[in-house]
Amino acid sequence: MDEPLLRTVALEKRFGAVQATSDLSLEIAAGEVHALIGPNGAGKTTVIKQLAGELAPDSGRILLAGEDITALPASRRAQLGLARSFQITSVFEQMSVRENLALAVQAHKGHSFRFWRSAARDNALTGPTEAALERIGLEARSELLAANLSYGEKRQLEVGMALAGEPRLLLLDEPMAGMGPGGTVKMTELIQSLKGRLTMLLIEHDMNAVFSLADRITVLVYGAALATGTPDEIRGNAEVRRAYLGESE
Amino acid sequence: MPGSCVSRVSLVAACCALLLALLPWLADAFGDPYLVTLFSRILIYALAAVSLDLIIGYGGMVSLGHAAFVGSGAYVVAILAFHLQEGAPLFGGFLDIQANDQALLVWPLAVVISALLAALIGAISLRTRGMQFIMITLAFAQMLYYLFVSLEGYGGDDGISLWSRSRLPGLDLADNVNFYYVCLASLLLFLWLMRRLVYSRFGRVVRGTRENQPRMESLGFPVYRYQLAAFTIAGAGAGLAGVLLANQNEFVSPGLLHWTHSGELIVMVLLGGMGTLLGPVFGAAALLLMEELLSAYTEHWMFFLGPFLILVVLFAKRGIYGWICGGGDGHG
């Protein structure tokens, strides 16, 4: 079999008495949408943080396309093509929507030790920035400060920034959290449109969205993978139903 | 409205620029040559405050040691002039550096030394955040303060008096009006550089880091090196202010590096409007003018100025700049 795009080997993370990640070995194949589901506190965000480089695992390894990235800082991993969106919206409130996206583009278009030319008129940035604006459908709001966006629009911007750098692997931490039904539909469409072009690890509580978008699903309980499989396999898994799906339905 | 904010600030800035350009004539008309000296001081402090605002206002790095770089710039000028006056070789003659009072040589050297000092202090300080960063920048500046206090050869506590200002070919800096225009040109040049910088790619990274450092890292920016570059550039600006201050006063003392002097620069930035280009200029002018007026009536001027500053910082979101703006959201 091909080397998966991302692989974790026996990842462990403990917060005091809490075992947040337990002997976790994930494999995300290139091109797939891999969903990570599990009850609140199961350790989903903690996994993303370790993959993105914000938290160091206690032990275990993380490999991106076969290369060990366990010791690399977050910014280096981002440059290698690992992008993530945050469960709690994390945008630049005092910048316009456009500048938020431009900043995300800028991170992947050469270095930023350029002191003189106006960044707003930098052709290497403006094209991809406009494309990113269009992708999330916020063209009409582009000059607004991000602080003045509605909650749903901020969530779109949040995901749009992760997309703007054309990552190889996108880590989405509950992109639909707190959105109304309209927003959830829009976000599902956006992710659907990226499917096939981008590899994604998707954390989401909306089971309709998960089962319609994911190629494979991993169920996390108490930091450990309970099962991994196609949506049908997961639906039919008795253990999963008992531990997770059953209680929420 | 941001639009009206920009136009109001532009109007005020244009008026101020005109006033500053004509100041020597006005001083003449009022028969008060001291005004030229006073406004030279204001321009120099404005330069220092603008440089500090790059790191505090735009970069979110609250440094309480900025005066160290003003002091280092001033001391480079003073020490090189001192050796020329005394005829003593520099560093006991170990290094091939000539005592000097040529502005074209000494001033850039002083700026570079201040920048290097800032790079060194920044490289260590920027490994910390928040309160720790404030304390460590303060500690470095105080260390340098005590270093200069202990250098008896350079006057220790009493500082160094210069015999004359630096020499510039074709322009007599001993003339206060000439010197005033050099200060004005330096400030305008620095403001122009800052304006380019703030809206460049680099400036965008610095602004982004102030607002949301974790997100910057996750977007792929190794923020430390950008912050360090900003800190170094600010140190260079402060060094230039120090160069001018040494020439203005024809005197330097360790007091230039004292933390209260750093505090004064912070007050100028807060009073004028943090994170704006012109705010610190307004702040420096307001603080020094109030100091001047109040000290004519009472020696306890700080007693009256203090509460006023607290009110401004509490109630005017962006200081004088915000007030000119009419409380709008505009960016400088």
Ligand SMILES: Nc1ncnc2c1ncn2[C@@H]1O[C@H](COP(=O)(O)OP(=O)(O)O)[C@@H](O)[C@H]1O
């Ligand atoms: N920084 C932290 N310090 C201590 N405990 C933490 C920390 N982050 C997460 N935890 C704990 O780890 C467990 C997993 O949290 P998290 O990964 O956020 O879960 P999920 O995203 O699946 O809801 C929870 O019990 C949480 O309280």
Ligand SMILES: [Mg+2]
């Ligand atoms: Mg979570």
